Amino acid sequence: MQTQDHRQTGQVNSHIRTMAAALSSQVALVRKSNRLLYSLRSHFHTSNGLSSKEHYKVVVLGGGAGGIAMGARMKRKVGAEHVAIVEPSEMHYYQPMWTLVGAGAKTVSASGRPTASVMPSGVKWVKSRVMKIDPKNNTVFTESGKEISYDYLIVALGLRLQYEKVKGLPEGFEHPKIGSNYSVKTVEKTWKALQDFKEGNAIFSYPNSPVKCGGAPQKIMYLSDSFMRKTGKRSKANIIYNTSLPVLFGVKKYADSLWEIVKSRDLNVNLRQNLIEVRADKQEAVFENLDKPGETKVYEYEMLHVTPPMGPPAVLKGSSLEDQAGWLDVNKDTLQHKKYTNVFGIGDCTNLPTSKTAAAVAAQSGVLDRTITKVMKKDKPDKKYDGYTSCPLVTSYKTVILAEFDYDGQPLETFPVDQSKESRIMYHMKADLMPHLYWHGLLKGLWGGPGPYRKIMHLGMK
Numbered sequence: 486m487q488t489q490d491h492r493q494t495g496q497v498n499s500h501i502r503t504m505a506a507a508l509s510s511q512v513a514l515v516r517k518s519n520r521l522l523y524s525l526r527s528h529f530h531t532s533n534g535l536s537s538k539e540h541y542k543v544v545v546l547g548g549g550a551g552g553i554a555m556g557a558r559m560k561r562k563v564g565a566e567h568v569a570i571v572e573p574s575e576m577h578y579y580q581p582m583w584t585l586v587g588a589g590a591k592t593v594s595a596s597g598r599p600t601a602s603v604m605p606s607g608v609k610w611v612k613s614r615v616m617k618i619d620p621k622n623n624t625v626f627t628e629s630g631k632e633i634s635y636d637y638l639i640v641a642l643g644l645r646l647q648y649e650k651v652k653g654l655p656e657g658f659e660h661p662k663i664g665s666n667y668s669v670k671t672v673e674k675t676w677k678a679l680q681d682f683k684e685g686n687a688i689f690s691y692p693n694s695p696v697k698c699g700g701a702p703q704k705i706m707y708l709s710d711s712f713m714r715k716t717g718k719r720s721k722a723n724i725i726y727n728t729s730l731p732v733l734f735g736v737k738k739y740a741d742s743l744w745e746i747v748k749s750r751d752l753n754v755n756l757r758q759n760l761i762e763v764r765a766d767k768q769e770a771v772f773e774n775l776d777k778p779g780e781t782k783v784y785e786y787e788m789l790h791v792t793p794p795m796g797p798p799a800v801l802k803g804s805s806l807e808d809q810a811g812w813l814d815v816n817k818d819t820l821q822h823k824k825y826t827n828v829f830g831i832g833d834c835t836n837l838p839t840s841k842t843a844a845a846v847a848a849q850s851g852v853l854d855r856t857i858t859k860v861m862k863k864d865k866p867d868k869k870y871d872g873y874t875s876c877p878l879v880t881s882y883k884t885v886i887l888a889e890f891d892y893d894g895q896p897l898e899t900f901p902v903d904q905s906k907e908s909r910i911m912y913h914m915k916a917d918l919m920p921h922l923y924w925h926g927l928l929k930g931l932w933g934g935p936g937p938y939r940k941i942m943h944l945g946m947k
Contacts, residue, residue, distance in 0.1 A: 537630055539609075541569040544625055544635035546615050548572025548600055550843050550927060551832035552641035554850045557605040557930030559639070562858065565607030569635075571627060573614045577603045578669060579923050581843055584701050584879055585916060587666040587675035587790070588708035597669070603928050615642070618804045620825045637827050637857065640806065640813050642798040644697060644833040644841065650794040651692075657765035663789045666705055667697075678788045679709055684721035685787030687713075688770055690760040691728035694794040697833050697841040699735065700876040700888065702728070702792040703743070709788070710750050711881040724751075725784065727758035727772050735840075738896050739878065739888040742905045746880055758782075760791065798834055812836035817892070819866040820853045826860065829853055837872070839892055843923060844875030844934065851933025873897055873934055877915040885911035899935040901942050 543559040545552045548570050556570045578597045585591040604610050613629035618638075625633045646667055648655040657663055664675030687709055691702040706726050713719040726747075733747070733754060734740040747754055755772075761781070762771035770789055774780040797811035806822065808814040813830040814823050817837050822828035831849050833841040848870065855868040872892025877885045884907040891897045898904045904911070926932030 538632045538634075539569070540634045541609065542567035542636045543569075543639065544633055544637075545570045545639045545641060546618070546625065547641035547643060547832075547834070548574065548577065548604070548610075549641060549643050549832065550923070551643075551846045551850065552639070553577070553603050553605070553928045554846065554930050555639050555641060555831060555853065556608055557928065558850065558854045559857075560605045560608055561930065562854075562861075565605065566609075568605070569609040569611055569633060570604065571611040571613060571615055571625065571633070572600060573612060573628075574600055576600060576669075579843075579920055581698065581877075581915075581923075582920060583666045583669075583672045584698075584704045584708070586672050587664065587705050588679065588712060588882070589676045590708075590882060590916070593669060593673060598924070603924070605930075615800050618800060618806060620804065620806055620822075620828055623827070635827075637861070638825075638829070639853075639857075640801075640828065640830045640834055641832050642800065642813075642834040644695070644795050645798060646793045647694075647796050648791070648793045651760055651763060651791065652771075653763035653765060654791065654793070657763040660765035660768075662768060662787060663763065663765055663791065665791045665793065666701060667793060675705065675790055678790075679712055682709075682713065682718055682722065682788050684718070686723045686725055686784055687788040687790075688725045688727060688784055688786045689790045689792075690770070690772075691726075691730060691792050692794040693729035693759040693775060694796065695841065696792060696795050698876060699840050700878045702726075702790075703733070704879040705790050706752065707746065707750075707878075707880045708882065709790075710752060715882075722787075723753065725753045725755065727755045727760065727784075729757060729759040729775055731756055734878075734888070736888060736890045736894050736896065738905050739886055742886055742907075743878065743880075746907075763789065763791065801834070808836050810836065817872070818869040819856045820849060820870060821856055821860065821866060829857060837870075839872040840874040840876060842874050842876060843927070844889075845873065847922075847927050847932050848873040848934035848936065850927070850930070851936070854930075854933070871897070873936065877911060877919070879912070879915060880907050881912075883909050883912050885915050887911040887914070897939075899939050899942060 542563045545556045559568045576597045577600045582591050582596040586593055613627040616628050617626040623634050658671050662678045664678050665671040666675055689706040713722050733743050757775040758772040759775050761773045768786050770784045772782050801807040813835045815830040815835050832846045852868050852870040856866040859866045876888040879885050887904045889898050922932050
């Protein structure tokens with residue numbers, strides 16, 4: 486049995502090395518072609534043009550994972566001078582790393598790079614916020630006063646963190662013992678609260694709204710449990726996970742494994758509990774029972790990790806691009822807008838019925854690239870997004886359960902091993918390989934998810 490495990494481990498290691506080598510060669514080619522344009526970067530990457538009216542063949546709204554990835558792909562498709570990316574932020578963050586930052590395993594500085602360094606060279610960086618989208622007239626208006634028209638629009642605006650929907654937040658973060666891994670402003674407060682923990686309740690929340698990376702609210706719980714065991718504080722801690730969901734995790738295969746971990750580590754999970762108020766001065770958190778509206782329970786805490794309610798970008802409201810809930814209304818197969826055929830969406834701002842993760846963005850980027858190619862040629866889109874997403878469920882400082890699944894919540898695993906089991910190799914993938922894939926693969930428009938590798942690893946049977 487042990488020999489078989491070693492053999493499987495060796496196979497997985499070999500597959501990972503193959504993927505990394507293939508990616509590195511692609512990166513080398515792109516770097517070579519970009520050298521000639523690199524010196525022009527400062528010229529093109531300016532926010533204040535002489536004219537307040539501009540036109541581009543492709544305009545990308547948002548400079549997060551989806552926006553930068555699609556900007557890179559569109560640059561290759563139509564030429565850098567015909568692409569503009571609207572993004573106000575000076576820094577770009579690899580947000581999946583914040584789970585490890587909140588647990589002290591990585592630093593905030595390691596998760597961020599200047600936006601100028603990830604912006605595809607030669608494209609126009611409009612350093613401003615989007616104020617209004619007018620899809621009827623193919624026009625976008627920015628906070629800096631620009632009016633930008635387009636032939637094709639890609640909306641990659643992410644989502645909004647809505648701490649203000651919890652009474653007592655965000656001002657509660659000014660007090661100690663409370664943090665949140667979902668914001669660069671509060672992620673280090675999580676680590677401080679964990680380090681300062683003495684005894685009492687350590688509470689972790691999951692809101693009653695869509696969230697990005699649905700596994701992250703419980704990942705920090707497992708890491709906190711590990712840290713407390715390592716520092717001899719676990720016997721004085723009562724670890725509580727209060728989630729608004731009726732399940733621990735949305736895919737049964739992985740949920741079953743997580744329940745085993747919860748029971749073996751004496752973690753307390755309460756379903757259908759929603760955080761509605763934080764009284765930071767008293768170190769109290771108030772939760773409502775969603776199955777019995779109006780019924781609340783007050784918990785004292787020594788440490789509190791808040792996952793905020795999340796919602797769609799405000800600029801979509803009233804644009805005629807949104808669905809009833811406010812999310813970008815796109816076809817779930819092609820990522821083309823249901824009403825405006827020259828508008829497309831990617832990532833967290835869309836109403837795609839799958840988890841909002843960077844892995845989902847990667848898979849979507851390959852499909853969207855193909856969709857836009859077809860639309861530009863007046864053809865019908867022919868490639869379908871299957872809802873693939875991935876959530877590396879960090880269960881300790883050295884183990885991960887790598888959840889991968891599709892629209893139907895069915896496992897769609899890349900490696901020929903049972904990924905519902907805790908794995909050290911998958912932890913190193915999460916901590917070391919995935920950031921490399923992100924910076925040098927996804928953001929360069931070269932990584933469209935593990936789909937092509939999956940068949941190879943399963944000998945063509947998937």
